[in-house]
Every structure is written in structure tokens, then in C-alpha cells.
Amino acid sequence: MNRRHALMALAVASLAVTGTAGAASAQSWPTKPVVMVVPFAPGGATDVSARLVAEGLSKELGQSVVVENRTGAAGNIGVAYAVGARPDGYTLLFATMGTLTTNPHLYKETFDVQKDLVPISKTFEVDHVLVVKPSLGVNSIQELVALAKSKPGELTYGSAGIGSSVQMFAVMLNMMAGIDVRQVPYKGSAEARVAVAGGEIDMVMDSPPSALAQIRSGALKALAVTNDKRNETLPDVPTMAEAGITGYAASAWGALLAPAGTPQPIVDRLATATRKVLADPAVIEKYKKTGLGAVSSSPEELRALIAADTKRWGDMVKAAGIKVE
Secondary structure: OHHHHHHHHHHHHHHHHHHHHHHHHHHHOOOOOEEEEEOOOOOOHHHHHHHHHHHHHHHHHOOOEEEEEOOOHHHHHHHHHHHOOOOOOOEEEEEEHHHHHHHHHOOOOOOOHHHHEEEEEEEEEEOOEEEEOHHHOOOOHHHHHHHHHHOOOOOEEEEOOOOOHHHHHHHHHHHHHOOOOEEEEOOOHHHHHHHHHOOOOOEEEEOHHHHHHHHHHOOOEEEEEOOOOOOOOOOOOOEOOOOOOOOOOOOEEEEEEEEOOOOHHHHHHHHHHHHHHHOOHHHHHHHHHHOOEEOOOOHHHHHHHHHHHHHHHHHHHHHHOOOOO
16 A cells, blocks of 8 residues: 555646646747748748747747748648647648648648647638729629629639638638629739739629738729728728628638647747737837738637638538539
């Protein structure tokens, strides 16, 4: 009996030492540079925003946060790398809505986003604007819907690839308005936007700042924005709901995450630091220049958002029969 008690006491002591060591490790973190994995190429809006967050976190944490671009497979290569990293706080992932919530329904992934990653904070939000070529002859969403219904399968929209927000927001309009507008894929939304302005296709969903110059010049006609509130750069353009598509509200977003198992004190410190970075007026202004809105969240809010959007876009992928060819 005494031997049993002795063993139990030893086990409890061992656990206490382990817990203390873990807490001490989290307290001293970081003692070396932190890597922020971005699963997209340098230069895009997501990469630029990640570098702004990395720069801010470097100041907040007193240690360098270095962006590392690991591209390919629609972002899955970068996500897989982050998932496989040691959960010690020295590898982070800066990902997007499509990578985290749409890709799982389109690709055979070796990881589970909701189980293999721990949320830290939302990092940005961006709505889209539906623009059409002026020669289409429509001035509102209702007129567009009427035209599309009179010509099922004849009108076209540009997308930035399978599963992109540019595609998913257009599919959402198709389903909610009961129309059939065909997808024409491009390498990016910029190419699709040029194709609309050139009359090759009829419409595209794009970020307001990206399309603003062509909207103002008359090369593109803006019909509605996708979010539930008007965009400050296009105050005269109604939301989809205001334009008659009741219940339509969508925006793309970015997020900061870490490998599952990362100590909670480190996650909490990162979440607090990220909120502080994204509340900095200078960072907010720099974000605006990329067309994004600086938005943070708690880890719990981000976890709920990932779960909700995974179901939302998964249901849409299935209903629309979207597949990667």
C-alpha cells in the first residue's frame, strides 16, 4: 500500500514539474525568430497584409516574425507545412477563408483544419462588388436577374479559380437569385476584371479598391456590394440585400492560426498582440491601401467563424456541383 502511495506521489510530482516547465517555456517565449507561413505568392493583398501583421508582431513580441511563402495546390502546401510543424509557437499560419473553409470540400487533404490548427485571430475582411460590362445594358441587380433568366446559361462571370471567393460569391448569387450564369476561370481577379472591361465576359465579383478606377472611368458598371453594409469607397452602390437579393451577405477574410497543441498561454499572447497590431491607425491605413479592412477577433470567435463558413461553403459546393478538374 505504501509503495502504491509512493508511486502516486511520484506521478503527481512529475506532472507538476512538467506543467511548471510548460508554463515557464510559454513565459519565456519567444527566444528566437517566429516564422509566419503564407500559402500564397509574394505581392498579393494577402501577402502584403501578412507582412504588416508580422512587422507589428515583431515589435509587440520583441522578436522577429518572418514571413515565409509556401505556395501551391491552392494554398494546401502551405497549410500542410504549418500543420506538420512543432506546436511550440515558432510556426504560425496566415491563411484565408477559401484555404480554410472551401478547400476541404474540393481537395483530398491530409489534414483537418478544425482539428489540426488552433485559431488565434481574424486578420482582415474584404467585401466584393459585382461589376458588369456597360454594353450588357443593365443598371441594377434586378435587371441583371431578369436578363439572366431570359437567357439561361448564356451570360458569363469571371472567377479567380475553383473555390475562390470570387467564384463562391457569384455561385451564391446564382443560387439565391435562381439564375444560371456560367463561370469562365482566370488566373486571378485582375485578369477577369480586364476581360469584363474588354467585353469578353459579362461580369465579375472583385474587391472595390481593385475595381474602383475602372468603375469611375466607366469601363465597368457597379451593381451591388456583397457585404451587409455599403462599402465606404462606393457609397452610392447598394448592398445585394438592398438591391433585392434578400439575405445575401458575404465577405472574404484572413486569419492567423498555429499548429494544434501550441500552448494556450502562447496563443493568448499572440491573440492579444494581434488585436493591438490591427488596432494601430497606421496599420489600418496601410490595410486600406491594399483594399482590405483590418479586423481582429478572439480565438473563440475565429473558431466559430471557421466552423460556420466551412458548413456554409461546403453546402454551396455540394449544391452547385463544384469540382476541381
